[in-house]
């Protein structure tokens with residue numbers, strides 16, 4: 345796994361770029377990453393001021409271990425070019441681009457970041473949130489080495505599909521699966537979409553669990569109250585860590601005895617399960633490291 349894939353991104357919190365209080369509060373919140381938003385959460389007449397505020401925050405170095413990203417306005421909007429220029433100069437961890445629909449758009453963003461003098465560490469996080477993006481997910485994910493993360497935009501996707509929000513998200517599962525396949529096939533990180541009911545923590549936790557079981561690396565969030573359950577669900581549990589250690593030990597022992605397969609807790613263990621156990625332990629260590637620093 346690359347360093348990019350190993351970095352914890354369990355919880356990725358959006359905050360409106362015009363909201364000074366939220367930007368300040370974020371410095372103390374246990375989020376793995378932040379998305380300072382210039383798109384949906386900012387009214388048209390507040391866009392220019394929010395751009396300045398967000399770029400200053402991203403360049404400030406005041407957010408510690410948290411990855412600070414900027415969500416610019418969409419490619420077809422009057423604010424997109426100025427947002428991208430300002431973000432390139434501020435040099436956040438990533439520029440989050442909404443409603444990406446093709447590989448060509450990714451390459452256009454890549455070129456604009458290069459022309460704007462964006463530092464090497466500023467990656468592209470592409471939001472996939474339209475039916476076209478679901479069908480082009482692989483070409484979008486593969487379009488650039490600078491693109492490191494796909495972000496599901498499930499509100500826009502539901503709107504475009506004329507789908508309803510139901511527990512279990514059946515109407516969205518086809519799109520979620522296509523994007524997961526694309527991310528894994530191209531070695532990119534992928535984040536699940538937001539849960540809108542900030543008061544319903546039970547429903548939220550169930551959706552976190554579903555996202556984790558699907559294979560998402562983490563979830564995008566809209567409220568600080570969603571951080572604790574999200575961090576907990578997307579981190580390897582004590583049980584998983586302990587079982588992973590036993591899998592590796594049992595397999596090493598079997599290998600030393602000339603066997604290639606073994607059982608742990610009555611279940612068959614082969615090489616591929618050992619790879620998975622190592623990935624779980626590496627992620628647990630990466631999470632510990634961010635908490636210690």
Ligand SMILES: CC(C)(COP(=O)(O)OP(=O)(O)OC[C@H]1O[C@@H](n2cnc3c(N)ncnc32)[C@H](O)[C@@H]1OP(=O)(O)O)[C@@H](O)C(=O)NCCC(=O)NCCSC(=O)C[C@H](O)C(=O)O
Pocket residue numbers: 357358359360365366367369370381384385473496497498499500501537538542566567568
């Ligand atoms: C959803 C909210 C509008 C709720 O706001 P509010 O009622 O003010 O919340 P609270 O009073 O419970 O807030 C408690 C304190 O927490 C701070 N706070 C709230 N939200 C955030 C946040 N996101 N980041 C940081 N801090 C936050 C408040 O300032 C309070 O602080 P204090 O006064 O010190 O106690 C609001 O949560 C909100 O605006 N959330 C973010 C909305 C947003 O960014 N939306 C756009 C992204 S989602 C999206 O676009 C999805 C995608 O594109 C798709 O298609 O799906």
Ligand SMILES: [Mg+2]
Pocket residue numbers: 384442473497498499500
């Ligand atoms: Mg959206």
